[in-house]
Amino acid sequence: MADALNIVTRPLLAKVHDVAVEGADLSDSVRDLRVKVEIMARGHERLATALQSASGAVSKGFMEVLDILHRLASDRNGTTGPQQGTSQLAQLMARIISVKQAFRLRLSDRTASATCSADVYCNTGRTWVELVDVTEDVLRVDRDEALNWLLKTVQLPGRRKANVLVTMRVCAPILRVKPHLMQIWKQTTVSAFFKGIGITLESMMSDLATLWLNSDAYIDFELGKPCMVGATGRLLCMMGGGDMVTEPTTVGGRPVVRCTLGHVALASCFVRSVFEGKAGLRPRRRAGLGEGILEQWESELARLDGLLPMEDKEHDGFAAD
Template sequence: MDLLRASPGVGTATPSALSIIEKIMEIKCLVRGHQVERTGKTTRSGDVCLSAARSLKEYVSVTAGFLGVDEAEASDWLQSYVDMPTRKDPSVVKRIRRSAPVARVKAHCIYQWKDIVIAAYFAAIGLPRDAVAAQQALQLLSDMAYLLSVRGFPAMLCALEALLLHQGAGFRIVEPISAGDRKVIHCTLGHVALVTSFVRHVLEVIAGLRPARGGVGEGIFDVWVLELPRVDGVLPHDDEEHAGLRLVEGTDPCRGQVPKDGEEGPADLVEPAGNGSGDADV
């Protein structure tokens, strides 16, 4: 389904019949669906995590498809104001831009993805996150041991698998068929960097190298941008399988580069291979 031009499901009210707040809620659901699918199924590293400007373009495209208008009209619609009840007290109404609730979808997804990755990663290395000491965090950060060590790499694969299953991209995980085969994850460099950026961020907080902040939001993009070339420099530059990981754009010399804000995207999504573990519920 083309989520950029998705329409309400059978039996739902048409956009023209919905109130402004109902339209915003519908658009939030569509944006979340598109973001999850784009992140899980993209074949280009640069589309795994988007800048604020490219995210806004995504919101506008989804809104245009839902409202049945062009993107200029959708942008104007999102920049208009609406009186919306606050989450803490629905009896209190606050005037906000219509784009504000839509933009929060990204942060909510990132919070959820980070929780999934961190839980799977630290379970795989056999060390609960809350039990990691500052010195242990420093050891895992040293020479990127959180990715390259004998425990770090398999733990990264476990976290990557958990994330892809959550995003409905289980087809990327090819289970062994014959004796001696092993499970192989087919993904982009950007997917690996997203997982390791979550892990690195937590380790740096534990080690006292960065402050512990409550928010994630757009900040994860900056963390991911720094992590992408690190991972690019240590993983093979081919499209062969290595220790259970195959980078689908492994030979692409631009795989570690972040698209500019004005660049079109996201790229086409990869189609399910049909021999993976199947799509999971999102």
């Protein structure tokens, strides 16, 4: 009987041993995969930081070029002909840079300090009114002069080749501030969200992106919601609304974001557009100065209206009203 039992159980024990070995190998593979995902997430964050640093370096270099043009203009103050044209161009570019900087601050301050969801991201008409107001303040002229200056057709250095002058209205390079600002905010928001979920943007496949879009998991799932809280907090801090984010004071605590539903919609529409692009539901292109963000934001605002409680009390890290 003992020999019979040994004969029957020996293959079973061998198979159990093989399963245990395969389980150990699988555990090691999962651990190695987790380490690789963490390394890729850190690399994505470093890439986003490098892009922001590069943007600052380009702006600094452009300001140095303008400073050189200013010095040339002051040295040739009494000349005529092409040299005089260089002086006028330098003065015009200096004014445009001043208005752009003030306009960028106005957009950031208005977005961060909005107390109503509808005021977080305004349409083109409201943006144009704000630009005229900023031009009045910076150039110290009346409204008609500011409007005429913005609509004046001039020759400015091209975006691809700075030594080639392109005919455009003065307002054209200034209005680019808004989509460029949205791109910076989007990079920051998306980087923070994907770092939270532990997935790199490069490794996101179409089927996985579709899963995150189903049932709005990126904002309504137990993993997606806290990551969206962190991404919204990063966005608010970047635009100057750091006082709207309460950091955790205890071990294991979570941050709380007190803002309008429009702020949450702005962050989540950035994340949703990335998922839709990965899933093949949105073309990967920019649509001019407006970029279509207003329509995305309005759709997201309507979507979140039924998902997030609109009250002053905190729910899962959000206190959106």
